[in-house]
Amino acid sequence: MTRTIVIGGGIAGLASAALLAREGHDVTLLESRAELGGRAGLWETEGFRFDTGPSWYLMPEVFDHFYRLFGSSVAEQLDLVKLDPGYRVLFEGDPVPVDIRADRAANIRVFESVQPGAGRALDRYLDSATETYDMAVKRFLYSSYESFRPFLVPDVLRRLGRLARLLLQPLDKFVAGFVTDARLRQILGYPAVFLGSAPNLTPSMYHLMSHLDLADGVLYPQGGFSTLIDSIAAIARSEGVRVITEATVTAVRVNGDKTVAGVSFRDSAGQSVSLDSESVVSAADLHHTETELVPTALQTYPERWWQKRRSGPGAVLVMLGVSGELPQLQHHSLFFTTDWGKNFGQIFGKTTSVPSPASLYVCMPSATDPSVAPTGDSNLFVLVPVPADVTLGAGGINGAGSVTIELIADAAIAQVAQWAGIPDLAARITVRRTVGPADFADDLNSWKGGALGPAHTLRQSAFLRGSNMSKKVSGLYYAGGTTIPGIGLPMCLISAEILLKRIRHDTTTGPLPEPLPARPGRPAVPGGFGGFGGFGGFGGYSDTPAESAPPS
Structure with missing residues (x-):
């Protein structure tokens, strides 16, 4: 089996580890903190429980697809509720808020009540958003961009002119073509913030985001987003992933032939440890990985590259x-x-x-x-x-x-x-x-102290965002919100799947077939919340499955 080390125990690292273990890799995951989750963390005190990061559950089909890859489902793993209102918007100097409802028809009525004619405009807008979203999922979001030949298909070629306009026109200008009321323009422009950008900097291609909140609705997993992390961690462990917390990676080690040799890390006792592997996946911040962990001469994205990024x-x-x-x-x-x-x-x-x-x-x-x-x-x-x-x-x-x-x-x-x-x-x-x-x-280790990652501007979207593999070190790959396809929990799950496709040299553009073939000798994925317990104590840096448990 290929020995693979995954750096980072956020959602992308956990999902990547689970997928690679299912593929047959011998996977060890290293997390620098005592708890898993990364940005999707948890803080508890005096009876209050706070999600310290992501709090919007959008693109539900992406989560369900990920679980079905392992023979499970969202219904088995999470207790989801649909929010109605999905969210409330309060405007400066306006005593009347606008409540965005749980479905498309209701939101068309909301827009009409704010601006006569805006309901019909929203109907057209959401038609376009839904069509663009479906195209993105089918042709772009799950692509590693290893090859551009899969894009030379009739449904993409027919839309080249429209796709070009959506890429070159900023979102705020696109929105202005549908509604005139400043409040409604803000509601339609706000999804740019989910992408770490601004409406005037974000390509109007991303108006597809309005399909998620205004048509699909907003969901919430009872117990908070830590339950999502727990469920994916449980899947990874059930696939045989060894999880080591309080393990701070200090270097990606490289052989003389520019192949991955493994990593060096500092353990919970402060001791320096070397761990050998044939491949390394960094789900940590890409800037940190490239500029701090990879030898200077072998950096695909050195500091000078980041100086031109936003x-x-x-x-x-x-x-x-x-x-x-x-x-x-x-x-x-x-x-x-x-x-x-x-x-x-x-x-x-x-x-x-x-x-x-x-x-x-x-x-x-x-x-x-x-x-x-x-x-x-x-x-x-x-x-x-x-x-x-x-x-x-x-x-x-x-x-x-x-x-x-x-x-x-x-x-x-x-x-x-x-x-x-x-x-x-x-x-x-x-x-x-x-x-x-x-x-x-x-x-x-977030670049510049940013909360999300590189903004989704035109120069930082799709294949222009960068590759999910090193161009100079064979066997070094990337996952997470700082690489393709981008920011957000669903994108991080997709990044893990793109990683697997990259390693397979799979250039298809859609989601993988469900379920993935089971690895021989592995038990079924735990279903529901009963599968989250029973984490054993870490027993050393051996090749036997040993884990360190996050604190209870």
Whole structure:
């Protein structure tokens, strides 16, 4: 069996490890932190449970496809609920919010109520978004771009002119061709933020994102997103993956013939360890992998390459435990400033600064999930987009973060209180933790302290985003949000599948057939939540399946 080391225990690393083990590789996964999940982390205190990263469950078919590859399903692994409203939008200076509903027909009525004629316009817009989304899934998202011949097919060639226009026209201009109301334009332009970009920088190809929230609806896994991580970790372990936590990779080792030799890492006791392998998959930040772990002469993406790239935004995260309920907010609430073009300019411009007021996001999972807060209390996760700039500082617990980060948090709390009509919000906070760009850099090795990864601009999308394999080191591959196809939990799952296709030299453009052939001697994938327990203790760096368990 090919010995393979996977660096990083986020969703992409876990999924990559599971797929490669299913393929027959002997897989060891190394995670630098004590817990798995990466950006999709979990923080618990005083009866509150906070997802510390992703909080939108979109593209449900991608998750279900991944589970079906292993003979399981979302229904067996997760307890999903559909949110209705999917989310609420509050606008600066406007006392009336707009609630986005759970299905297409309802949202057409919502748009019509805001602007006469906008309902019909949204119907056309979603027709285009759905067609583009279906094309993307069938022809582009699951491609490794190892070969361009699979794109020379009639359904792509017929649409070349339209695809070119969608790539060259920015999203904000495309949206303006459908609706005139500024609030509706913001709702249709907001998906650019999911892509780590701005509506004026994002190709209108990505209007396909509106198919996800305005037509498909927004889902939520009960128990939070850590249940998703737990389920994929359980699948990886059931496939024979050895998981070693508190293992900080310090170098990718390369043989004289420029083939992978393995990695060096520092274990939980601070000892340096070398682990041999024939292939290495880094699901860590690509900038960190290339500029810190790979020898300088063998870097495919050296520092000079990154100097020409644009990072997605940084973020200040504010996790709040609040006494009492907050009916003014929904599970997801978006706060949009009137001049949000100025906001984006402050974040992405040549001279950056922190927007104030900011177009920000608030998640209140306690509206849906009673397990995330003490009975009768509320769990708030506030995300303030800021420049990707580590000098803004780090966060802390109960105001212990850097002065700049805590001031940004204070301003966000005051803004939410004023706009949503919760005047006593600050006084009701019993738990507070902040996270800043320096934390993203220190904890996740994130390039520039960005919260998401390289922005999805034209020059950083599809095959222009970069390859998922090294051009100079044979056997070195990449997965995760900083490589193809891009940012987000579904994209990370797809990146793991693209990795497998790359290793197979499979140039097909669609999802793999379900299920994958079972590896001989492996038990069935655990179903439901009963499969998450029973993690054994790590017993050393041997070739026998040994694991280190995340803390309970």
